[in-house]
Amino acid sequence: MPTNSAPPRGQPNSRLHRFSIGQKVRMKSTVGLSLRDETIFRILATLPIRDGSPQYRIRTEGETYERVTTEDNLEDAKG
Numbered sequence: 684m685p686t687n688s689a690p691p692r693g694q695p696n697s698r699l700h701r702f703s704i705g706q707k708v709r710m711k712s713t714v715g716l717s718l719r720d721e722t723i724f725r726i727l728a729t730l731p732i733r734d735g736s737p738q739y740r741i742r743t744e745g746e747t748y749e750r751v752t753t754e755d756n757l758e759d760a761k762g
Contacts, residue, residue, distance in 0.1 A: 701737070707726075708760050709758050723744075733753060739751070
């Protein structure tokens with residue numbers, strides 16, 4: 684019996700993730716970051732689960748770099 688949290692080969696990983704690629708989100712916690720509350724990020728990629736929470740690669744329009752965060756730190760931007 685497999686012990687990792689990845690889905691069996693051939694099954695999509697996306698059903699483990701609440702947010703989808705291209706979706707706009709906000710970060711719930713920006714402690715230590717110089718972000719405003721209204722900062723909108725776009726999901727660039729879904730990543731494997733870490734410590735029980737799916738991960739995402741995200742970026743704002745004005746940034747030239749990407750960030751990685753867990754699902755429990757994101758909320759839908761509804762817009």
